[in-house]
Amino acid sequence: MARSRTIEVGYLARVEGEGALHLSVRSDRVDRAELRIFEPPRFFEALLRGRHYSEAPDITSRICGICPVAYQMSAVHAMEAALGVTAGGQLRALRRLLYCGEWIESHTLHIYLLQAPDFLGAESAIELARTQRAAVERGLQLKKVGNEILRVLGGREVHPINVKVGGFYRVPTPQELKPLAERLDWAEAAARDTVSWVAGFDFPDLSRDYEFVALRHPNEYPMNEGQIVSSRGLDIAVAEYDQHFAEQHVPYTHALQSRLDGRSGYLAGPLARFALNFDRLPADVQQAARAAGVGAVCRNPYQGIIVRALEVLYACIEARRIIAAYERPAEPAVALPAPRPSVGHGATEAPRGLLYHRYELDADGTIAAANIVPPTAQNQASIEEDLREFAGSWLALPDAQLRLRCEAAIRNYDPCISCATHFLRLTVDRGAGDG
Amino acid sequence: MAERAAITVIGIGNPQRGDDAAGRLVAQRLRDHSLAGVKIIECNGEATDLVDRLRRAASAIIIDAAAFGAKPGTVRRLDVAAQCVPAGRARSSHGLGLAEAIELTRALGALPLPCLIYLVQGSVWEAGAALSPPVAAAVPRLADLILSETRAMRALSSLAGGSCD
Numbered sequence: 001m002a003r004s005r006t007i008e009v010g011y012l013a014r015v016e017g018e019g020a021l022h023l024s025v026r027s028d029r030v031d032r033a034e035l036r037i038f039e040p041p042r043f044f045e046a047l048l049r050g051r052h053y054s055e056a057p058d059i060t061s062r063i064c065g066i067c068p069v070a071y072q073m074s075a076v077h078a079m080e081a082a083l084g085v086t087a088g089g090q091l092r093a094l095r096r097l098l099y100c101g102e103w104i105e106s107h108t109l110h111i112y113l114l115q116a117p118d119f120l121g122a123e124s125a126i127e128l129a130r131t132q133r134a135a136v137e138r139g140l141q142l143k144k145v146g147n148e149i150l151r152v153l154g155g156r157e158v159h160p161i162n163v164k165v166g167g168f169y170r171v172p173t174p175q176e177l178k179p180l181a182e183r184l185d186w187a188e189a190a191a192r193d194t195v196s197w198v199a200g201f202d203f204p205d206l207s208r209d210y211e212f213v214a215l216r217h218p219n220e221y222p223m224n225e226g227q228i229v230s231s232r233g234l235d236i237a238v239a240e241y242d243q244h245f246a247e248q249h250v251p252y253t254h255a256l257q258s259r260l261d262g263r264s265g266y267l268a269g270p271l272a273r274f275a276l277n278f279d280r281l282p283a284d285v286q287q288a289a290r291a292a293g294v295g296a297v298c299r300n301p302y303q304g305i306i307v308r309a310l311e312v313l314y315a316c317i318e319a320r321r322i323i324a325a326y327e328r329p330a331e332p333a334v335a336l337p338a339p340r341p342s343v344g345h346g347a348t349e350a351p352r353g354l355l356y357h358r359y360e361l362d363a364d365g366t367i368a369a370a371n372i373v374p375p376t377a378q379n380q381a382s383i384e385e386d387l388r389e390f391a392g393s394w395l396a397l398p399d400a401q402l403r404l405r406c407e408a409a410i411r412n413y414d415p416c417i418s419c420a421t422h423f424l425r426l427t428v429d430r431g432a433g434d435g
Numbered sequence: 436m437a438e439r440a441a442i443t444v445i446g447i448g449n450p451q452r453g454d455d456a457a458g459r460l461v462a463q464r465l466r467d468h469s470l471a472g473v474k475i476i477e478c479n480g481e482a483t484d485l486v487d488r489l490r491r492a493a494s495a496i497i498i499d500a501a502a503f504g505a506k507p508g509t510v511r512r513l514d515v516a517a518q519c520v521p522a523g524r525a526r527s528s529h530g531l532g533l534a535e536a537i538e539l540t541r542a543l544g545a546l547p548l549p550c551l552i553y554l555v556q557g558s559v560w561e562a563g564a565a566l567s568p569p570v571a572a573a574v575p576r577l578a579d580l581i582l583s584e585t586r587a588m589r590a591l592s593s594l595a596g597g598s599c600d
Contacts (some may be wrong), residue, residue, distance in 0.1 A: 065481065109483065111529060113539075126535065129542035137543065143483050 021406055022252065023391060024429045030395070033387035035380060035410070036253040048370040053079045053339065053361055059162045060357070060372070065159070066109065069102040069150065070350030072163045072374075073224055074357040079165040082344025082361050083336055090329040091167040092224070093322045094153060098160070099223040099348070101149025104187065106351035107270075107308040107315075108146060110414045111198060112139025115305050118408040119201035135197060137423075138190050142312070145180075145187040149319060152180060158398070167333030174403035176366035177323045184320045192288065198305045199292035205305065206390050207299040212272035213260065215349055221280040221314060222273060224348050229276055230266065238347040243355055247373065258378040265381025268353030269413065270307040271298055285314050301386060301412040308414075339365030350375050352414050376415045383413055395428075402428070436467055442588050443492035443547070444581060447480040447499040447533065451565035454507075454557025458498040460566070461553075464578040473585050482531035482539065489540045494588055495547040496555045496581055499533055500557040500570065507558035508569030510577060515541075515550045551584060553577055 018192060044063050048056060057073040061068035067286045073095060080086060087095070112135070113125040122128040129136040152172060154160020162169050213234070215226035229235045238273035247256035260266045278286065278296040288293070293308050339361055346357045353375030360369040386409050446462025448455045459477045464474050474492075478484055480499065489495055503511060512518065519541075522535040531539075533552070540546050555577060559567040566574075 065479070113483070124535070125531070126538045126542050129539055133543060136539075140483055140486060144487060147484070 003371065021387070021410070022427045022429070023387070023406075024062040024431075025392075025395060026431050028392065028395060030388045030391045033384045033391065034250075035384050035387070036251045037376070037380060037415070045341070045370045048359075048367050051367050053082070053359065053365045053367055054165055056359065056367065056370075057165065058161065061159050061163075063372070063374075064072050067102060067350045067352070067355075068159050068388045069098050069154070069163075070348055070355045071372075072160065073099060074346040074350075074355045075359075076163060076165050076346070077224065077238075077348060078344040078346030078357040078359050079361075080344070081346060082342040082359060083165070083339065084342075085166060085336060087167045087334050090171070090327060093326065093335065094168065094171060095163075095321055096223055097149060097322045098153045098163070100315040100322070101146045101153065103146070103223075103315040103351050104312055104319075105143050105146030106145040107312045107413075108194075110351075111194060111305055111308055111312070112143070114414070115411055116198070116201075117159065118411060119150075119198075119203075119302075119305070138193060142187055142190045145183045145316075148183060149180060152176060158257060164333055166266070166336050167329075167331070169332060171328055171332045173328055177326055181315055181320060181323045184316050188313065188316040188320065191309065191316045195288050195292050195306065195309040195313055198309050200366075201263060201305070202391075203300060205300075206302065208389060209303070210267040210271070210299060210385065211260065211263065211265075212275045213266045213268050213354060213378070214272040214276045215347060215354065216276055217280065219280070221277050221318070222349050227356070228347060230260065230305055231272075231275060232263075234260065238356075239345045241345060241347065242358065245356075245373070245378075247377075248315055253380075256373075256377060257381050258373060259381070265383075265385050266378070267382045268375045268378045269304070270311055271301065271304050271349075272353065273349060274298060274307045274310070281310075281314060283315065283316060285310060288313060290385055301409070304412050304414075339363065352376060376413065379415075381411050383410055383415075386412070395430075399428075441474075441493050441592070442585055443474045443476060443488065443495045444476060444585070445476045445485070445488060445495060445497045445499075447478055447497060449479060452562055453559035454500045454555075454567050454570040455560055456566060457500040457555050457557065457570050457577070460574045461498045461517040461577045461581065464575065465581060468582065470582075470585055472589060480533060480584075482533075482536040485533065485536035486540050486543070486545075489536070489547055489550070490545040492547040495550045496584055497533070497550075497552045498577060498581065499552065499554055501554040503554060503556060505556040506569070507556050507567055508573040509556040510554075510573060510580070512580075513531070513554070513556045515552055516546060516548050520552070549588070553580065 020036040022034045023030050048059055056079055057072040060071035060075045063071050117124055117128050120128060150160055155162035212231040215222035216229040217226035227235055228238060244261050246259050248259060250257050275297040289310050294303055294306050298307055341363050342361050345355055355375055356373040358371040359367055362368050388407055393397050394402050444462060444465055446458035448458040450456045450459055457539050462475050462477045476488060515537050520537045555570055557570055
């Protein structure tokens with residue numbers, strides 16, 4: 001009979017959600033790693049049915065307090081696809097600017113307050129603030145610049161309310177964006193300092209041969225648009241998502257796990273975006289990446305913190321560029337045709353990775369069906385594969401340290417506020433006569 | 436750093452989640468009193484936002500709904516300048532909640548003085564739910580308590596030769 005060692009963890013700091021991890025060990029190898037996570041988007045899918053399509057951006061933005069823009073953007077793109085319209089020109093640019101704000105605030109929170117303590121031997125961001133006060137101050141100010149973009153464009157910092165299908169309810173004047181440009185000059189310098197700071201951390205020499213999945217756009221680093229591509233040859237339109245990606249139930253978790261063409265887990269998020277779109281980054285960001293010790297492809301999930309910092313730098317540069325070229329559009333949104341029975345797909349790059357939405361609309365514009373696949377659910381299999389491969393070398397550690405190593409490996413993915421682990425209960429089954 | 440606002444009252448909560456709205460409702464009541472030298476803010480409790488607001492306050496009073504095992508509607512006062520805040524099961528952004536925000540501000544050497552927290556024990560937290568009757572009854576009581584606190588703070592400030600206006 002298998003004996004199991006159970007470690008109760010009352011509170012997993014610095015990761016959000018609710019979950020548990022079970023490791024099964026045989027012959028000093030981890031043969032199973034099972035992560036249980038809570039996944040509220042399923043609740044929202046039910047909530048969306050029977051509502052008008054125009055309500056989707058505001059309803060879905062409530063799924064996550066950290067990446068509301070991602071939910072709004074995937075929703076509006078899916079609805080616009082269903083209606084057969086495109087918001088181009090400055091409306092498209094403003095959406096990209098809004099996304100820059102979200103990348104800056106979300107990535108910076110994760111880098112400074114959630115993940116950096118793992119590398120610097122600090123128990124928490126609070127302890128880090130005592131030992132590295134200047135760095136934490138910089139992180140807080142940098143995050144605030146991202147929040148400020150959300151406030152100016154989205155109407156408020158959390159759960160923006162200014163986004164609608166077709167564009168915005170109100171678009172800013174160039175004068176309203178000017179203070180942001182000034183803040184972004186400082187933010188770009190702070191982002192460069194962030195890249196240097198995290199590049200100096202000690203990283204475990206652990207990597208895996210991931211199948212990376214991200215959007216790819218003909219001429220820009222992807223946020224709102226592009227083909228869905230993978231490092232193993234996938235290259236499909238967003239509307240073809242369901243033909244290649246399947247969500248499956250696994251017995252130990254409520255969350256559905258995604259699979260690509262029946263293969264093992266794949267990786268979405270900063271490492272994937274970066275590897276598949278390095279050539280779309282400006283030359284000086286590419287140079288910063290090389291100077292930070294990551295080449296065009298990074299397969300070490302712990303170095304994801306460097307890639308996040310590089311994406312913050314890119315978002316600052318891109319936001320500044322968009323503001324410099326901004327001219328207020330005559331209309332805040334494109335005209336929308338009368339609804340018809342239709343299906344719309346949308347996929348955008350949330351800070352933590354690809355976020356897919358699919359909606360079916362009735363003739364009067366009512367949502368008949370909704371499917372939302374958040375990045376953390378897509379990455380769940382990959383998190384388990386990381387733990388299966390990496391945790392074997394940690395098994396001799398005492399329970400508390402083993403738990404911390406597992407938590408840090410999960411934190412590499414920046415699991416979403418609504419989609420991941422908040423209370424990690426770790427159980428280790430070491431098999432008969434062991435443990 | 437910019438000059439700190441004299442007294443900042445921060446009502447925390449999600450207005451659409453039952454008793455979680457209590458902090459914000461107290462803040463809204465206080466707005467009706469046009470208190471000179473008192474800045475009243477409502478927010479959702481995101482930790483870095485709270486840190487930012489606390490850093491800009493000379494003294495602060497925070498109002499939040501919480502679960503601390505008491506009878507619904509029970510009010511608890513904490514003087515966090517004098518004691519650390521026990522980190523509980525934080526429910527806000529990425530595991531960083533009110534306790535973490537307070538301690539982070541303290542670690543940065545920027546905690547307002549005094550810094551008081553008024554907690555009200557809630558019982559209903561579901562999305563779309565209304566305030567429970569005990570918490571609804573506690574809201575005006577809390578507003579009165581905060582009014583008394585701000586008066587006391589202003590009086591102390593005057594004695595010390597400062598001015599809140």
